[in-house]
Amino acid sequence: MKLLVAVKRVIDYNVKPRVKMDGSGVDLQNVKMSMNPFDEIAVEEAVRLKEKGVATEVVAVSIGPAKAQETLRTAIAIGADRAIHIQTDETVEPLGVAKLLAKVAEEEQPDLFILGKQAIDDDSNQTGQMLAALLDWPQGTFASKVEVDGDRVGVTREVDGGLETVKLATPAVITTDLRLNEPRYPSLPNIMKAKSKPLATKTPEDYGVDIAPRLETLEVTEPPKREAGIKVDSVDDLVAKLKDMGVA
């Protein structure tokens, strides 16, 4: 079984984003960037399936500027076999990403395509579903458990009321939730080895995909600020406040 995983380079999740004064976006100059946490989980899951003997090859794909190659090297250091970088300095929306990934899927013919459920920068939660739609494949979104059984895959999904399990015919698209696994730290020898693994560089034009954005960002602003309130000294004071509010 061949697996594709999609990874995105995003602002590190520990960094508090700063909105630019001119309202044009979030300041990413000199900010620590990392692999999107949900994508790390996707890579880890693919590598685990390889370690179990279920998967034969794991290919990581990323779309973005030259520096996205660092993210792909990280994916290889975790255990991916090779990588495909689709280089562009433009902002690519989920629809454009899904179209590019669908082309890669047609070329690579994977059995499973694993993505994170959302990127922590645009918070869209769309790409996996769009990819599944474009390929006419079934989708297992927000996965917290993945079990491959022949040419079927069982996916336990995190839904609002609890958990739900679906069975999908492969090829299929899976998007990861946080609880799917705990990604490993790549070891130093693996990081060194990752430097010599194959990494193909392509462009959106190579795939004939139009990535022109459909949404125009008119303005990015800070959310309304919440001010710190008061401190109370005792539980009695807190109870009094709750009673004032009519809660208790």
Added chain:
Amino acid sequence: MKTLVLVEHDGSAIKDATLSTVTAAKALGEIHLLVAGSNVGDIAKAAAAIDGVGKVHVADAAHLEHQLAEDVAPIIIDQMGHHDAFLAPATTTGKNVAPRVAAKLDVMQISDIISVEGEDTFTRPIYAGNAIARVKSSDAKKVITVRGTAFDKASAQGGSAEVETIDAGSSGGKSSFVGAELSEGDRPELTSAGVIVSGGRAFGSEEDFHKLLDPLADKLNAAVGASRAAVDAGYAPNDYQVGQTGKIVAPEVYIAIGISGAIQHLAGMKDSKTIIAINKDEEAPIFQVADIGLVADLFKAVPELTEKL
């Protein structure tokens, strides 16, 4: 504009998130609803009674019982031949199906909107709610998911929409439902509760989490939530999680107990009307957003609070 709103239901009742989505749709024009499921006659009737709805389209078939995205999306795509916009609540159901619809229509979805500024302009939070983007769509048809807590609920009464049965299609056969494990409980639902008490890692164990929080929640008729740390540690089930990757809530009162206030958690609750924090670390970031803070050991403060309420 003619908008189609997906009715979220569990087979027995319409979820409140639908009512908030109807309010968002009102700003766009004429509202039609779509009910998909199996044996959903009563749901369709309830949908027709929602205030402001023009028409209810009902797709009723056995293969739609679990509303799998693969089966529901084609029905919506079919309807988009004569609708200008599709709106779904930004719940796990809406998030699952809407992008599948958008891609098939070749439009870019606008996720999790918090306001409607015009027919093609909307605001939505990005970067875990640390920034708000105002975006304008150039697509002919709009596909949108709506953050329920950002819109008032439309009245569930007063409407008298026409109900029309539509073609339910057939199962594509590529996906099937195996089973569900739903959290039981008679407390209010997290996303629509007026009061939420939420616990963090400081509880130390599943036993203490429930022993301390459940009686307090019962006294306040509150829903119980949790931070990711508490969920990951196994103190609370997954669907209790409040945050960027869990549920987004905005109750009247949010009581955060033993929660430090990481940005990921704040993204899920900082639009609550009143935030109360109980934490023994007075430097905890949660105190920077809390309206009322109490620096105290939760193991003493929570039982005392429960008793005195």
